[in-house]
Amino acid sequence: MELRKLMVFVAVATCGCDRIPGTDAALERRSRAMLTDALFDADSAKFQKMKTVSLKDKDRTSHLICGEVNAKNKLGAYAGFTRFIVSQNEAGWMVDPRFAASDAEMQEAMSLCSRAQARNDDPRFTSTACERSEQLIEQSAQQAGFNAVWDSSCADADAAKD
Template sequence: MRVVVVTVLCLGLVGCGGPVSDAKKLVAHDLKDPSSAKFRETKTVGPAVCGEVNARNAYGAYAGFKHFIVVEGKVIMEPETPGERLEVGMSEMATDQWAAYQDFSGVWQMRCQSFLPDLPEPLQPDTSHFEKWAKEQKP
């Protein structure tokens, strides 16, 4: 009887599974298909839980592993890698994508880097045409 009561109480509480289990539940909750979530390299790093998740997208295909960080019940997912190079004159939306990706990369390196795989190398900015333009502008 006691085992049943403890089990029922534990199932009703979020914190019964430990920080990694709780983080996985939070991450899965935000996915298109939570039941398809596959986790790897999930570890507790200080107050954060860092790891990677892969899940089915809207088309039913697995989209590839994405890094995530859970801190104080908040999920931070790795944004999409911007599809275009960082260049002068690019759209504001593309610039915002780069900013989001770089922000996540900084948090990942600060909290998780020494324990988990590196983030993929982002596309390197192509500033050569900007440098040429800057030289032409000098009197």
């Protein structure tokens, strides 16, 4: 009986934890696979700062897998590390949107929209100006949402394994 327990232990220990469902290694492996499927050059993918975060909500536990990925773009150059979050619950993932609209750009777009509306400009121009303003506001909200999740759950990934 003891020999059988020892054999099971050795088999589990040598097969690799990334193959055992529910382990951090298995979740990270699955996350890598999901992300590389969406990359232009999947073979060039490099991951760093991987971290699995368990979130408990009443009687269920969900997992977030955080990290950074870098891969080659269509020009064959590495694009730079981009933060990502993979949610185990939804089997979905979010890549840092990195919207770079400055405050000045947002103010200019909103001002242009307001001026066009006040002057009763051509409706096509007003519509275009106001759509751009709305896009920047929406992008800013998406970035803020991503940053909030990252900051609350993933920010200390620097201390996690690479």
